[in-house]
Amino acid sequence: METKSIFWKKHENLYFAITSKKVLFGVGLFLLIFLLSAFGPLLTPYDYEEFAGAGYLPPSKEHFFGTTINGRDVYTQVVYGLRSTLLVGFLAGTIASIIGLLVGFLSGYHGGKVLDESLMMLTNIFMVIPSLALLIILSAYLPYRGIATQSIIVAATAWPWTARAVRSQTLSLKNQEFVNLSRISGLGTFKILTQDIAANMFSYVFMVYILQFNGTILASVGLEFLGLGPTRGVSLGLVMQNAVNWNALHLGMWWWTIIPGLILTLLIVSLYFINTGLDEVFNPRLREM
Amino acid sequence: MGKYFGKKLVVYLITFFFAVTLNWAVPRFVPGDPISMLLSRFVGLEGGRQILESHFVKTFGLDQPLLTQYFGFWKSLFTGDLGISISQYPKPVMDIISDSIIYDFIILVPAIILSWIIGNKLGAFSGVSKKTDSFLMPVFYFLTSSPYFWFALVVSYLLGIKAGFFPTSHAFSATLRPAWTWRFISDAFMHWFMPFLTLFLVQLGGWAIGMRNMIIYETSTNYSRYMESLGASKKLIRSYGFRNGILPQVTGLAISLGTVVSGAVLTQIVFSYPGLGYTMVEAIKRSDYFLIQGCFLFLIIMVLAANFIIDIVYMLVDPRVRHSYSGEV
Numbered sequence: 224m225e226t227k228s229i230f231w232k233k234h235e236n237l238y239f240a241i242t243s244k245k246v247l248f249g250v251g252l253f254l255l256i257f258l259l260s261a262f263g264p265l266l267t268p269y270d271y272e273e274f275a276g277a278g279y280l281p282p283s284k285e286h287f288f289g290t291t292i293n294g295r296d297v298y299t300q301v302v303y304g305l306r307s308t309l310l311v312g313f314l315a316g317t318i319a320s321i322i323g324l325l326v327g328f329l330s331g332y333h334g335g336k337v338l339d340e341s342l343m344m345l346t347n348i349f350m351v352i353p354s355l356a357l358l359i360i361l362s363a364y365l366p367y368r369g370i371a372t373q374s375i376i377v378a379a380t381a382w383p384w385t386a387r388a389v390r391s392q393t394l395s396l397k398n399q400e401f402v403n404l405s406r407i408s409g410l411g412t413f414k415i416l417t418q419d420i421a422a423n424m425f426s427y428v429f430m431v432y433i434l435q436f437n438g439t440i441l442a443s444v445g446l447e448f449l450g451l452g453p454t455r456g457v458s459l460g461l462v463m464q465n466a467v468n469w470n471a472l473h474l475g476m477w478w479w480t481i482i483p484g485l486i487l488t489l490l491i492v493s494l495y496f497i498n499t500g501l502d503e504v505f506n507p508r509l510r511e512m
Numbered sequence: 513m514g515k516y517f518g519k520k521l522v523v524y525l526i527t528f529f530f531a532v533t534l535n536w537a538v539p540r541f542v543p544g545d546p547i548s549m550l551l552s553r554f555v556g557l558e559g560g561r562q563i564l565e566s567h568f569v570k571t572f573g574l575d576q577p578l579l580t581q582y583f584g585f586w587k588s589l590f591t592g593d594l595g596i597s598i599s600q601y602p603k604p605v606m607d608i609i610s611d612s613i614i615y616d617f618i619i620l621v622p623a624i625i626l627s628w629i630i631g632n633k634l635g636a637f638s639g640v641s642k643k644t645d646s647f648l649m650p651v652f653y654f655l656t657s658s659p660y661f662w663f664a665l666v667v668s669y670l671l672g673i674k675a676g677f678f679p680t681s682h683a684f685s686a687t688l689r690p691a692w693t694w695r696f697i698s699d700a701f702m703h704w705f706m707p708f709l710t711l712f713l714v715q716l717g718g719w720a721i722g723m724r725n726m727i728i729y730e731t732s733t734n735y736s737r738y739m740e741s742l743g744a745s746k747k748l749i750r751s752y753g754f755r756n757g758i759l760p761q762v763t764g765l766a767i768s769l770g771t772v773v774s775g776a777v778l779t780q781i782v783f784s785y786p787g788l789g790y791t792m793v794e795a796i797k798r799s800d801y802f803l804i805q806g807c808f809l810f811l812i813i814m815v816l817a818a819n820f821i822i823d824i825v826y827m828l829v830d831p832r833v834r835h836s837y838s839g840e841v
Contacts, residue, residue, distance in 0.1 A: 344523060351524070352770065353811050356774065356777070356792070364538050444659055445774065445778050467665070484659060487662065488658050488662060492653050499653075
C-alpha cells in the first residue's frame with residue numbers, strides 16, 4: 224500500500240491520465256475501432272471485391288452493414304478500407320509530425336535569425352495554400368498512386384501548423400535557465416534540442432502528433448472520396464465514393480454511405496477525446512472546470 | 513502599420529509566385545506526359561488545329577527552352593488567358609471560372625463568418641456551467657470530427673431525401689434561368705441551404721471548443737484572480753476572458769481557411785454545387801488540364817485574399833499590432 228502511493232506520487236500525470244474520463248473514453252473507442260480493423264476481416268467469409276450475396280440488402284446477421292448495389296459486403300469493404308485509411312493516416316501523420324517538429328525546433332531555437340525567418344516564410348506559404356487543391360493537382364497528374372505516395376503528398380501539406388506551434392513553444396522554453404546553463408557548458412545545438420527542449424515538450428509533442436494523425440486521415444479520406452487515393456485496394460473514402468456514384472442515398476441505402484463515414488468520425492472523435500483529456504492532465508489549469 | 517502590411521504582402525506575393533510556378537511545373541515534370549496527351553486530344557476537335565497553333569505555341573511554347581516557356585506562362589496569366597477548356601470546348605477557362613466562383617462566395621462567406629461568430633458565443637456559453645458543458649462538448653467534438661463530405665451526405669439524407677425539405681443537387685432547378693425574380697431566388701436559396709448548413713455546422717464545433725478552452729484558461733490567470741478578489745462578478749471576468757480569447761481565434765480563422773476551402777470542394781461534390789471545387793473535380797474526370805490549373809490558381813487567389821482581409825481585421829482588433837508597427841510604443 225505504502226509503495227503504491229509513492230509510485231502514484233512519482234507518476235502523478237499517469238494517475239490523472241488513467242482516471243480521466245475523457246482519456247478512458249477516447250482510448251476505449253480508439254481500441255475498439257483499431258481492433259475492428261485488426262480482427263474484423265476474420266469475422267467475414269467474403270473478400271471486399273467478391274460477390275457476397277444479393278444486392279441492396281440492409282444490415283442483417285449475414286451482412287453486418289448490408290450489401291452494396293452489386294451485392295458486395297459493406298462490412299468487409301469497411302474493415303479492409305479502415306486498414307488502409309489507418310495506415311495512410313499513421314504514415315502521413317508521422318512524416319508530417321517529423322517535418323513540423325524539425326522545422327519548428329530549428330526555427331524556434333534560432334528565433335529572429337535568418338534561418339528562422341526563412342523557415343517561417345516557407346511555413347506560411349504552405350499554410351496558405353489550400354491543401355486539398357494542392358493534393359488534387361498533384362494526384363491528378365500522377366497516374367499510379369500507392370499508399371506510400373499518398374502518405375507523402377498528404378504529409379507534404381500537413382506539417383505547417385505543427386511547425387508554427389512547436390516554434391512558439393520552443394521560443395518560450397529556450398530562454399529558461401536550464402537551457403542557458405547547457406549552452407554555457409558548451410553543449411551542441413542538437414543535444415540541447417533533444418535533451419533540454421524536446422524532453423520538456425514531450426507531452427506537447429504527443430498531442431501534436433494526435434492532431435496531426437487526425438488531420439492527415441481527414442485529408443487522405445477526402446482524396447479517396449474524389450477517387451484520387453491509392454489506385455489499388457479499398458479505402459473508406461473509396462467505399463463512400465462508390466456509394467455516391469451509385470446514388471445510394473436516393474435509393475435508400477444509407478448503410479452503404481453513412482456507416483463507413485460514421486466509423487471514421489468516431490475514430491477521429493476518440494482521438495480528440497484522448498487529446499483534450501491529456502491536455503487537462505498536463506495542464507492543471509484546464510482541470511479546474 | 514505599413515511595415516506590418518509590407519511583411520504580410522511579401523509572404524502573399526511569394527506564395528502566389530510559388531503557386532503559379534507549381535501550376536506550371538507539375539504537368540511538365542510529372543511522369544505520364546500529360547501535355548502530349550492534351551495535344552493529341554485537341555487535334556481531333558473542330559478548329560483544334562488553330563488552337564494548337566495559337567494558344568499552345570504561346571503558353572506552352574513547346575519548341576522553346578524551359579525558361580522562355582515559364583515566362584510565357586506568366587505573360588498569358590496576366591493577360592487573363594488561362595487557355596481553352598476541352599470538356600466545354602471552345603469556352604475559355606476564364607469564362608468558366610468567372611461563372612462558378614460566385615457559388616463559392618455565396619456558400620463560403622456566410623458559413624465562415626456565421627460559424628465563427630456563433631461558435632465563439634456558444635463556446636463562451638458552454639464553459640459557464642458544468643451541466644451545459646458536459647452536454648454541449650460531445651456535440652462540438654462530433655461536429656468538428658466529421659469529414660465535410662460525410663456530414664454533407666448525412667445532411668442530404670436527413671433533410672433532403674428523408675424529410676424532403678431541400679433539393680439535393682445543383683444550384684437551381686433545371687427548368688429555371690438565372691434572373692432577379694422571386695421564383696428563381698427562392699429556388700436558388702433552397703438549393704443553397706444544405707451546402708451552407710454543412711460548412712456552417714462542421715466549422716461551428718471547432719470554434720466553440722477553442723473559445724471554451726480559451727476562457728477557462730483566461731479565468732485562471734492572475735488578472736482574473738485579482739478582479740475576483742476585488743469582488744467583480746463572474747460574468748464580468750468571463751467577458752474579459754472572451755475579449756482576450758478572441759485574438760487567437762482570429763489567427764485560428766486565418767489558419768483554418770485552407771481546410772475550409774478544401775471542405776467546400778468536397779461539399780460541392782456531394783451536392784453537385786457548381787463552384788470551383790466541383791468544376792475542378794469534373795475537369796479532372798475529363799482530363800481538362802487547363803481548367804484544373806485555372807481552378808487551382810483561383811482557389812489559391814481566393815485564400816490569399818481572405819487571409820489578407822483577416823490580417824486587416826486582426827490589426828483592427830488588436831491594439832498591440834496597431835501601435836507596435838506604427839511606432840507609438
